[in-house]
Amino acid sequence: MLPKKVKKRASLLTILLSVSVISVFLILNALNKNILYFNSPSDIRLKSDISTNKKIRVGGMVKKNTLKISDQEIKFIITDFKNEIIVSFKGTVPNLFAEGKGVVAEGKLKDKKYFIADRILAKHDENYMPPELKNIMKQNAK
Amino acid sequence: MLSNIGNLLLLLNVLLSTLIIYNSHKCLNVPNNSIPKIIYQLSLLQSTSILICFFSLVAAFLISDFSLINVYQNSHTLKPIFYKISGTWGNHEGSLLLWAIILTIFSFLFLVLNNKHPKNYRLYTLIIQNLLIIGFLFFILFNSNPFSIINPAPKEGLGLNPILQDPALAIHPPLLYVGFVGSSIYFSAAMASLITNYGNGPFAKSIKSWVLVSWVFQTLGILVGSIWAYYELGWGGFWFWDPVENASLLPWFAMTALLHSLLVLEKRKTLYFWTIVLCLLTFTLSVTGTFLVRSGILNSVHTFANDPTRGIYILIFLSIMILASIYFLFTKYKLEKNYYMSANSKETFVLINNWFMMFYLLTVLIGTLYPILTDVLFKSKISVGPPFYNAVLIPFVVIFLVLMSIGPQAKWIKNKFSNFKQIFFILLGAVVINFVIFYFFKSYSFISNLIIISSLFLIISSILDITKQSEINLPRIISHLSFGFLIFFIGLNHNFSIEKDFNLKLGEIKEIDNYSFVLKELELDDHDNYKAIIGKLQVRNITTNEERTLKPEIRIYDNPQTLTYEASIQTNFFKDHYLTMSNIDRSEYYNIKFQEKPLMIWIWISVLMISFGGFLSLLRNAKNN
Numbered sequence: 001m002l003p004k005k006v007k008k009r010a011s012l013l014t015i016l017l018s019v020s021v022i023s024v025f026l027i028l029n030a031l032n033k034n035i036l037y038f039n040s041p042s043d044i045r046l047k048s049d050i051s052t053n054k055k056i057r058v059g060g061m062v063k064k065n066t067l068k069i070s071d072q073e074i075k076f077i078i079t080d081f082k083n084e085i086i087v088s089f090k091g092t093v094p095n096l097f098a099e100g101k102g103v104v105a106e107g108k109l110k111d112k113k114y115f116i117a118d119r120i121l122a123k124h125d126e127n128y129m130p131p132e133l134k135n136i137m138k139q140n141a142k
Numbered sequence: 143m144l145s146n147i148g149n150l151l152l153l154l155n156v157l158l159s160t161l162i163i164y165n166s167h168k169c170l171n172v173p174n175n176s177i178p179k180i181i182y183q184l185s186l187l188q189s190t191s192i193l194i195c196f197f198s199l200v201a202a203f204l205i206s207d208f209s210l211i212n213v214y215q216n217s218h219t220l221k222p223i224f225y226k227i228s229g230t231w232g233n234h235e236g237s238l239l240l241w242a243i244i245l246t247i248f249s250f251l252f253l254v255l256n257n258k259h260p261k262n263y264r265l266y267t268l269i270i271q272n273l274l275i276i277g278f279l280f281f282i283l284f285n286s287n288p289f290s291i292i293n294p295a296p297k298e299g300l301g302l303n304p305i306l307q308d309p310a311l312a313i314h315p316p317l318l319y320v321g322f323v324g325s326s327i328y329f330s331a332a333m334a335s336l337i338t339n340y341g342n343g344p345f346a347k348s349i350k351s352w353v354l355v356s357w358v359f360q361t362l363g364i365l366v367g368s369i370w371a372y373y374e375l376g377w378g379g380f381w382f383w384d385p386v387e388n389a390s391l392l393p394w395f396a397m398t399a400l401l402h403s404l405l406v407l408e409k410r411k412t413l414y415f416w417t418i419v420l421c422l423l424t425f426t427l428s429v430t431g432t433f434l435v436r437s438g439i440l441n442s443v444h445t446f447a448n449d450p451t452r453g454i455y456i457l458i459f460l461s462i463m464i465l466a467s468i469y470f471l472f473t474k475y476k477l478e479k480n481y482y483m484s485a486n487s488k489e490t491f492v493l494i495n496n497w498f499m500m501f502y503l504l505t506v507l508i509g510t511l512y513p514i515l516t517d518v519l520f521k522s523k524i525s526v527g528p529p530f531y532n533a534v535l536i537p538f539v540v541i542f543l544v545l546m547s548i549g550p551q552a553k554w555i556k557n558k559f560s561n562f563k564q565i566f567f568i569l570l571g572a573v574v575i576n577f578v579i580f581y582f583f584k585s586y587s588f589i590s591n592l593i594i595i596s597s598l599f600l601i602i603s604s605i606l607d608i609t610k611q612s613e614i615n616l617p618r619i620i621s622h623l624s625f626g627f628l629i630f631f632i633g634l635n636h637n638f639s640i641e642k643d644f645n646l647k648l649g650e651i652k653e654i655d656n657y658s659f660v661l662k663e664l665e666l667d668d669h670d671n672y673k674a675i676i677g678k679l680q681v682r683n684i685t686t687n688e689e690r691t692l693k694p695e696i697r698i699y700d701n702p703q704t705l706t707y708e709a710s711i712q713t714n715f716f717k718d719h720y721l722t723m724s725n726i727d728r729s730e731y732y733n734i735k736f737q738e739k740p741l742m743i744w745i746w747i748s749v750l751m752i753s754f755g756g757f758l759s760l761l762r763n764a765k766n767n
Contacts, residue, residue, distance in 0.1 A: 008482075023501050027508050027534055034530035035512070038523035057525065069731045071645050071652070091643040092735040098727040 036106065041083040044112055052109045058085060058117075059104040067099050078103060078115075089117040144202045145210055148289035151195035155246070156279050158188040159272040166265040166272075175261045181268070182253065189250045192243050199239060199288050200230050209295035212236065212288040218301035220671050228312030229302045234436060234452070235288035237315055241432075242282060244323040245275045252327050252352070258767075259340070259348050266334030267327070274326055277459050285455050304672065304699040304706050310370040314363060318390060321360025322428040325393060325421075327352050328400075332421035333467070336474040346408035347767060349421070353404060354760040356424075357397045361753035364390050369746060373709050378641075378720050378737045380632070380745050383531045388510045389431035392503060396424040399499035401756075402492045409554060410489055415475060416496070422467040427503075429460050439514055486557045491549030498542045505534045536589055543596035543629060546622060547603035550615070568606070572598035579634070586637040593633045600626035617762060621755030628748035631741045640738040645731045656684040661732060662691075672699040677723045679710075681736065692736075694723035718742040 038057045044050055058078055066077040073090045076099075087105050097103060097120060107117035162184045169178055199212075203226045208214040216233045217226055230236045249271040256264060282288070305311075328349040335345045367390065368380055381387065400420040406413045433439075437453025483489045509526045516522050548565065559565075572595045579594065580586070604623035608614060642654050652659045662678040675696045682689045695708040712719040720737040 019497070023504065027505050030530055030533040031508065031512060031526065034533060035524045035526055038525070057523075067727055067729075069645060069726055069729055071647075071650070071731075074645065074726065092722065092733050093724065093726055097724075 038104075040080040041078055041085040042080055044085060044109065045083045050109065050112075052111070055106065055108055057104055057106050057121075058087070058115055059102070060084075062097070062099050062101055062103050064099050078105065085113060085115050087115045087117050089120055091118065091120070093120045144198050144207055145289045145291045147198050148195055148202075149283075149287070151191050151198070152279060152283055152287075152289070154191050155188060155195070155242070156276060156283075158184055158191065159276045159279070162188065163269050163272050166269050170262055170265055177253075177261055177264065181265075185250045185253055185268070189246050192239075192246045196230075196239055196243055199236060200227055203227065203230050206299060207295075208297070208299050209291050209293070210288070211290045211292045214292055214296050214299045216302050217299040218671070219298060221302060221307070222670070224309075224312065225302060225307045229306075231315045232302055232306045232311070233288075235282070235286045237319070238278065238282050238286050239288055240316065240319050241323050242275065242278050244319055245271065245278060245326055248324055248327040248352070249275065249330075252331070255351075256348050259344065260338070263331075263334050263338045263340040263345075263348075266337050267330045270330035270333045271327060274330065277462075281455055281459065285452060301671075301699070304697065304704050305374055308370060308374055310366050311374070314366045314370060317359050317366055318363030321356045321358075321363050321397075322390075322393060322431065324352065324356030324359060325397065325424040325428050328356075328421045329425035329463075329467075332418045333470055336418060336470045339474070339476060341414045342411040343408055345414075346404050346417070350404055350408070351760060351763050351767075353397065353400055354756055354763065357394075357401055358753045358756040358760065360390070360394050360397060361749065361756065364394060365746065365749045365753070368749075372742075373711055374706075378709070378722070378735065378739065380635075380742070383509070383526075383528050385510050386435050388506050389434050391506055392431060392510075393424050393427040395499045395503040395506070396420055396427055399496045399503075400424060402495045402499075406489050406492050412483070412489065413493070415471075418471065418475070420496075422471070426460070426464055426467065429456065429463065433457060433460055434510070484556045486552070486559075488549070488552040488554045488557065491545065491552050494545055495549065498538065498545075501538060502535065505531065536593065539629065540589075540592045540596045543600045543626065546625070547600040550607070550618060550622065551603075564606075568599055568602045569595075571602055572596070584638060590633055590637050594630060597626050597630035597633060601630060617755045617757075617759035619755075620758065621752050624748045624751035624755060628745060628752065631744045631748060635739060635741050635745060638740045642734075642736045644734055645726065646734050647730050647732070653684070657736070658682045658684055659734065659736070661734075672697045674698075674708075675725075677732065679721060679723070679734070681719070681721070690719060692719060692721040694721050696723065696725060713743055715743065716740060 036055055036057050038059060039047070039050070041058065041060055044058065050056070060078040060080040063077040063079045063084060066075075068075045073088055074093065075086065075088050077084050078087055087107075089105065089107075104121040105115060105117035106119040106121065107115060109115055162181060165178070165181050165184065169181070199210075201207075202210050202213050203217050204223070206213065206217060206219045206226070208217075212233060212235045216229050216236075221229070225232075231240045249268060252271070253264060253268055331345070331349050331352075335341055364387075367387070371382065371384075371387075372378065372380060400417065403413050403417045403420060407417045433453060433456040436456060439453060483493070509530055512526055513524050516524050547568075548559075575598050576591060576595045580591070601623060604619050604626060607619050608616075642657065642659075644652060644654065644659075646652055646659065646661045648661050648664060650661060658681075660680045662680055665676045665678070667674040667676055675698075677694050677696075679692045679694065680689065681692060690712060692710040692712065694710040697706045697708060698704075699706065707722055707724050709720055709722045711721075717738055717740040720739055722735045724733045725731075726733050
């Protein structure tokens with residue numbers, strides 16, 4: 001028979017341990033479901049396992065002369081100078097959103113050529129470029 | 143000139159810190175229990191000189207001395223005086239000087255105000271605090287010197303980022319820094335407590351006020367930052383789980399946990415080890431937050447300045463702090479007498495509060511760091527957004543609120559719940575109110591029901607506490623009650639918000655659901671340092687026929703050339719009407735985002751009241767000691 005003290009301490013430790021394990025598990029589980037992967041138009045073309053019902057981010061340049069605005073939605077093409085993808089979007093675009101500028105769109109793929117965005121991101125800095133984009137541009141420049 | 147003065151004063155401060163450490167160390171083994179005058183004088187001199195140093199930087203900004211790189215990069219002759227001054231701490235280098243000031247002044251005040259405690263404990267606190275000060279002074283001197291000069295001096299400065307030219311953002315850094323950096327003093331005190339084996343009740347008393355001060359300011363700092371993001375960034379909400387917002391929330395969780403565990407340490411002389419861990423953790427998280435924000439490792443809207451070498455320096459500083467903390471924890475900590483906590487006692491409830499805080503902290507920490515981790519390990523770019531935090535945190539908040547209502551009524555040592563009847567009636571009341579809201583206004587999801595019921599449960603319990611107890615703890619009740627209200631208002635705000643996004647041409651009329659919008663006119667307005675395009679938007683609610691005109695702006699700043707949009711917000715007690723307008727790539731279309739945000743102002747007021755509770759507690763604590 002173990003003394004009462006040890007038993008008490010052991011049970012406390014077990015509770016503590018199981019609570020921490022459960023909470024970490026919960027956190028990681030939720031994380032897995034809710035992260036957004038960042039892709040360039042080339043990534044989307046090359047990756048075979050990209051799903052159409054999970055949210056992703058697509059980044060690149062807004063291709064020149066492709067922006068079409070109607071009163072309900074705007075459409076444009078994101079390019080990384082190798083591949084491109086059509087984006088349709090209903091909602092607010094940031095002030096610095098413009099043709100020939102960097103952009104990140106968040107939403108779901110309809111198919112590999114068509115992306116339905118529900119959020120457009122761009123920063124409040126004229127010279128800003130998302131780090132993800134900078135790398136892609138660098139790679140493509142090589 | 144000013145550059146020389148500044149640099150000299152910084153060097154003088156390094157010297158003074160070294161002298162304080164030397165003198166304190168010499169005095170440690172002297173048997174009498176008083177601290178020699180010289181240490182007080184040195185410490186006072188140190189505070190004075192760092193303040194003068196800071197004011198010389200302010201002066202440089204005021205007279206637009208562009209021979210300083212820092213002034214050149216962040217100021218402009220045409221900038222309003224107010225923003226010239228606030229520009230001093232609106233940039234990386236200047237804000238570090240603010241860090242150093244708070245470190246130094248807290249060091250001095252702790253020395254002077256905590257004179258009832260043993261000499262060696264105070265001296266060790268002073269020594270460790272001054273080591274921190276020296277670390278930061280070196281960082282300022284060698285990496286981020288606000289007094290670096292540029293030769294020849296430019297005629298005109300580059301100007302301050304326009305979105306920082308804002309009253310809320312002028313006071314945001316000082317508030318937040320008193321919280322962030324204020325936690326340094328109990329970091330030092332915790333170390334000193336371990337070294338001198340001065341623990342339990344007296345130790346808890348010695349740091350309680352300091353924890354409260356930093357907590358109150360941290361809360362206010364977060365509030366002001368959040369209000370700023372609401373109207374200036376045009377996001378139209380109160381919290382975005384942006385990595386930099388998270389960085390300010392992490393130490394807040396640790397501080398809040400500490401605030402509660404201190405009660406146990408003070409009254410029951412237990413949880414000493416845990417309290418020490420929290421003291422060390424809070425400041426460590428503050429420095430981590432600074433590292434994340436300043437190194438540019440995070441991809442966030444707020445990361446204005448970044449430079450990898452800064453990151454490395456802070457990382458080294460951080461590692462030394464953490465290693466030293468762990469070393470002292472394991473070598474100096476002496477086992478406490480065994481204390482048996484009854485499962486049903488106030489102690490346990492406080493401990494549960496701490497567990498929850500740690501859970502929140504862990505969630506936010508993982509959510510913030512995970513993208514960095516995957517970037518380094520797998521080279522995959524990901525981002526973690528609000529859905530993650532909502533999914534993890536909301537269910538726990540429900541349980542947390544219920545425990546928060548029952549916990550404070552529990553008795554120390556051994557508690558017995560005799561008033562199940564009352565708890566049942568409070569719960570019933572909460573459920574009824576919830577269904578009234580539900581029935582008369584709008585239905586919402588199951589989890590929202592739980593959130594509203596549990597927050598009402600806390601609100602009603604806290605209100606009953608005021609009437610019932612013979613000896614009421616008003617600060618606690620105010621903070622808890624306001625927290626209940628905060629969650630309640632957030633719940634309603636979340637469920638009753640209306641948002642409309644659309645594109646509009648000048649003169650066009652648009653009807654969406656039961657709203658009609660007209661862009662009546664566009665007006666050009668010239669200001670000192672920017673031009674504004676002001677839109678006049680008429681919004682009409684078709685059912686109530688209520689009409690209002692909102693005037694959002696697009697601003698074009700000259701120095702530096704930047705485009706910003708100013709939301710037009712009309713606030714009343716029931717709801718905010720919020721509208722932003724942006725031009726789509728110079729076309730004739732304007733992008734309009736219209737929102738109705740119910741009870742927005744009450745969310746801010748709740749947070750203000752939470753910190754007011756802390757302030758009252760501080761007053762009471764100061765009176766008792």
